Amino acid sequence: MTASILVIADHNNAQLNAVTLNTLQAAVELKAATGSAISVLVAGHQCDTVATEAAAVADVDQVIVIDDATLQNQLAESVAPAVVALTQESSYSHILSAATSFGKDLLPRVAALLDVSQISEIIEVVDAETFVRPIYAGNALATIKSSDAIKVMSVRGTAFDAVAATGGAAEQNRFSVTISNELSRFVSEEKIISERPELTSAAIIISGGRGMQSGENFPMLEKVADKLGAAVGASRAAVDAGFVANDMQVGQTGKIVAPDLYIAVGISGAIQHLAGMKDSKVIVAINKDVEAPIFGVADYGLVADLFEAVPELEQSLS
Amino acid sequence: MKVLVAIKRVVDANVKIRVKSDHSDVDLANVKMAINPFCEIAVEEAIRLKEKGVASEVIAVSVGDDRCQEQLRTALALGADRALQVKTDVAVEPLGVAKLLNAIAVKEGCDLVVLGKQSIDSDNNQTGQMLAAIGNMSQGTFASEVVCEEGQISVTREVDGGLQKLALQLPAVVTTDLRLNEPRFASLPNIMKAKRKPLAVLTPDELSVDVTPRLCTLSVVSPSEREAGVIVSNVAELVEKLKTEAGVL
DSSP, X not given: OOOEEEEEOXXXXXXXXXXXXXXXXXXXXXXXXXXXXXEEEEEESXXXXXXXXXXXXXXXXXXXXXXXXXXXXXXXXXXXXXXXXXXXXXXXXXXXXXXXXXXXXXHHHHHHHTTOOEEEEEOEEEETTEEEEEEGGGTEXXXXXXXXXXXXXXXXXXXXXXXXSSSOXXXXXXXXXXXXXOSEEEEEEEEOOOSSOOGGGOSEEEEEOGGGOSGGGHHHHHHHHHHHTOEEEEOHHHHHTTSSOGGGBBSTTSBOOOOSEEEEEXXXXXXXXXXXXXXXXXXXXXXXXXXXXXXGTOSEEEXXXXXXXXXXXXXXXX | OEEEEEOOEEEOTTOOOEEOTTSSSEEOTTOOEEEOHHHHHHHHHHHHHHHTTSOSEEEEEEEESGGGHHHHHHHHHHTOSEEEEEEOSSXXXXXXXXXXXXXHHHHHTEEEEEEESOOTTTOOOOHXXXXXXXXXXXXXXXXXXXXXXXXXXXXXXXXXXXXXXXXXXXXXXXXXOTTSOOOXXXXXXXXXXXXXXXXXXXXXXXXXXXXOOSEEEEEEEOOOOOOXXXXXXXXXXXXXXXXXXXXXO
């Protein structure tokens, strides 16, 4: 039997995170290069709906479910040994996951347990062992060749188109393994509930920077977002200043986004912010400082006071 | 408890890097270098734990050639008690660094290792998690708050969608996110004092760690640059162009 490609699903026990479909596109390209089958691992607790969803995705050959109460919160200390147990049962040439906070936390733990290096945030599959990834906040692109027997890699979702969510009919198999986690314990979480789309999958994003002056001014952006069906983001400066929650940060160390339209409001355009959004299809910058570096990457720049321009923008969208 | 804090010498965050003309790597000749910003936050957190009486000793460690002693001296000036350099003249991958750090953590009997979540040069975001795996330790990655309690630590993590709180058994690995703390500046007297603090040099061989690379960089290129577009004169023109020219509204 030839080794297959394993994609670790990103999910919340109820729904498959859409970014898994982008990760699967990287797997599809690996399949084209190797001829190997694609397996999706759904590790969680009472996660049958996720498994059903994964089995319906085009291009998936097999769904493997590890359902265990210990995996409820998908802590790396529980999931990593389960993945390693699976690799001892079946042979894998590649192990992929999305470069989300889940994937970033888990995957290096898996790689180290397998004694292999990891390739982080690939943006291109060159061949079965060669990949392109950004370094220095995306200011350089490195082509990396791995000599490890198992290639472990996280995938930058914005660099790959999503595969079709339907059209597949993969078999579902359960894998049992004894999992214990004496090391860490989930205590609580504070999730930000929003009616708006997720930053990483939104078609339109409007982001605010230090120029917003205060968190109290963000509803101005939210009004525009609601008219456009857009997500609201922020620069690191706005997050550090306490205007908005960390979850909204777009940049090198925050979310990497590539929507059809990115509207940067009161954002100067520091290197680390550009790293998170410069692959957007169309970039609009609204800033009163004509010298702001953001204008160097914007398709459309508006030199204006945002406190006048944004409400006017909202009005004109009615 | 003893706290180990790992630091990396990287290009200064404000430097705009260039790719070498032969596409072998980025050009770091005559470029300003500094402690990786996330590592600086890790140093600060370790020192605060000492100031709270939680940490008995803070040991700073870096893997690299002799130039990384400069960053180790900075960590000593900030308040670390002593420093260790693992001397290598070749770049070590995160897996190798994790193995070296584990060997040191075991040798020194450290119960907590604090690292930056990623370095701003290679942007890997791997070393802490790999260290936790190799040492069979708990991991609190992307931490925005660390509270030490009896025999365990409570870590608040910045995750997609919000914040997550975990209780970690010791020994543990914590990787820092930007909002964990605001690092202090080293005072002149402390910079002078740091010169007399102990700095020991080890080699991967002495730690019995094989750091042979598994990955090979074939080329490094600049990404295609985005061209600046047009400046519109008002909101009406902007909306019009987005509708007709760009077709995104």
